Amino acid sequence: MSLKIAFDNSYAALPARFYARLSPEPVPAPGLVRLNHALAEELGLDAQALAGPEGLAMFSGNALPEGAAPLAQAYxxxxxxxFVPQLGDGRALxxxxxxxxxxxxxxxxxxxxxxTPFSRSGDGRAWIGPVLREYVVSEAMHALGVPTTRALAAVTTGDWVYRETRLPGAVLTRVASSHIRVGTFQYFAVRGDLDALRRLYAHARDRHFPQADDPLEFLRxxxxxxARLVAQWMALGFIHGVMNTDNCHVGGETLDYGPCAFMDAYHPHRVFSSIDRHGRYAYxxxxxxAVWNLAQLASCLLPLMDMGEEEAVGAATEVVHAFxxxxxxxxLDRFRAKLGLxxxxxxxxxxxxxxxxxxxxQGADFTRSFRGLADGRARDAFAGPEAFDNWAEDWRARLAQEGGSPEAPRTITALRAANPAFIPRNHRIEAAIGAAVSGDFTPFHRLCxxxxRPYEDQPGAEDLKAPPAPEEQVTQTFCGT
Incomplete structure (x- = not known):
């Protein structure tokens, strides 16, 4: 394959017990759905070449560029x-x-x-729905300013994937600062493999927190x-849906968009994930x-701390309790900004x-309520606007203390910068997926x-701003597997 990518593979240089080396399984008839040209350029890749036959072959797993070192990570x-002591990349390389x-x-x-060797009873494949969902939501999160994995390409495979029914197959090409999770540390900690823990810590530190002088500073x-990441989620009404430790990125990126959702009508205990039956991962x-997950990371790092066990436990506990x-x-910083303060x-x-x-x-729409503060239409989101009007008097008084007002250009600019006009609404994602299953990718491309440009008012796209009608509401989201 003549496609040139300047790979520099540091994870593959770690010991063999960190991963399983294998090649992707070929697919019969790949087709390019979308290539992220801007991200390709950011990565220093030739977007024109990636859009051609060789790029399609790489994105589908049918051929590998020189220097690739495909592997499935253990965690x-x-x-x-x-606790599950062995998970790993069951459908990713x-x-x-x-x-x-x-x-x-x-x-x-x-x-x-x-x-992969970590697939257990799974087929290692993905159908078009979760691939498009992750593409849409991860790229929207990036545009919203949230640390996240990215989507470089989505391709169809020309094959079928069997879930509850027969569905068209697809492959997502994902980009991340790493795929190191809290669960990666747990994989070696539960095995008592201190050498692997030291190597993993050094690797993760160099990639994510090179300023950290020791494991305690890495934890800090x-x-x-x-803390910053989850505050950003909350300020957007985002619910991850499956905050397992294997989905918790040690560097603070949003990782794995399975049963995730952005709230329409606000409620603090909102749950969308079909597998979260007890609300463990509610908004x-x-x-x-996040604190619970970080406590698991702290436990893994304890043996690496250069101090006695009791002292290490106390020091790590203090760090986690700072969350x-x-x-x-x-x-507070995020929500003050959302009020233009x-x-x-x-x-x-x-x-x-x-x-x-x-x-x-009142079940007011989260995004519409806050964005409405910028254009004087927030009260339209409330069934009983009198309650909002009473609150708005206090808001106006608070703005006046800073020499501002809801009508001041400075306030409006600040409100527009903090409150998106567009989010990946669940019903719009589902509609785009439904169309794609039928072979029409136009709604998906339009949504992307x-x-x-989520903070801009875009003429002709008002329908993508709107909350769902009662018959359009999506009350459950599902894991991609």
Missing amino acids: AGHQFGG LLGEVIDRGGRRRDIQLKGSGR AAVAAQ SSQPEI PALFQEAW AGAQEGDRALIEALLDIMAR DVLA
Whole structure:
């Protein structure tokens, strides 16, 4: 294959017990659905070549460029609180790593490329639905300013995948700063493999927190990154849906878009995931689960800390227990911005929570309510707007303390920058998937194009702003497997 990619594969240089080496399984008739030209350029890749036959062969797993070192990564994980000592990439292969134009190391991974030693009873494949969902949502998250894995390409395979029914197969090419999870550390910790833990820690530190002088500082950096990330999720009404430790990225990126969702009508206990029967990963529970996941990471790092066991436990506990304060600070910063507030005052939390309480009681649309603050139409999101009007008097008074008002150009600019007009609404994603299953990718492309500029009002795309009608509501989302 003559396609040139300057791979620089550091994970493949780790010991063999970190992964399983294998090649992707070929597919019969691949077809390119979408190539992310901007991301390709960012990675230093030839977008024109990637759009051609050789790129299609790579994205489908039918051929490998020179220098690729395909492997399935090993990891463990707590899934809904229950520990599984071996999980691993059951339908994904890391092709290799590149150094992008900004000097950052990035993984290029195929998802849906066939069976691996970690597939268990799975077929290692993906159908078009979860591939398009991850493409749409991950790229929207990037445009919204949230740390996330990215989507480089989506291809069809010309083959069928069998779930509840027969569905068209597809492969996603995913890009990430790494695919190292809390569960990667757990995989070696549960085996008592201190040598592997040391190697993994050194590798992850160099990739994500090179300023960390020791495992405790690495943990501190991971805690801070997760606090910022979850605060961003909360400020967008995003629900990850499956915050297992194997889906918790140590560098603070949003990883794995399975049964995720953006809320329409706001409620703090909202759950969408069909497999989250007890609300473990509800919207309001995400900060607590992040702490729980970080505690598992801390446990894995304890043997690497250069101090006595009791001292190490105390030091790590103190670091993990710093999460709530870090999260609350980040949360307040995000929600102050959503109200157009430039500074911080003592009563700001109460003002924010009062609005959220009205939204929850009236089932107001999360995105529409906040975006409406910028154009004077927020009250339209409320069935009983009098409650909003009363709150808005306090909001106006708070803005006046900073010399502003809801009508001031400075305030409107700030509100528009913090509150998106467009999010990947569940019913629009489902409609795009339904059309794609029938062979029409036009709604998918339109959704991607609009969501690339989520903070802009885009004439002709008003329908993608709108909350779902009652018959359009999506109440459950599903894991891609």
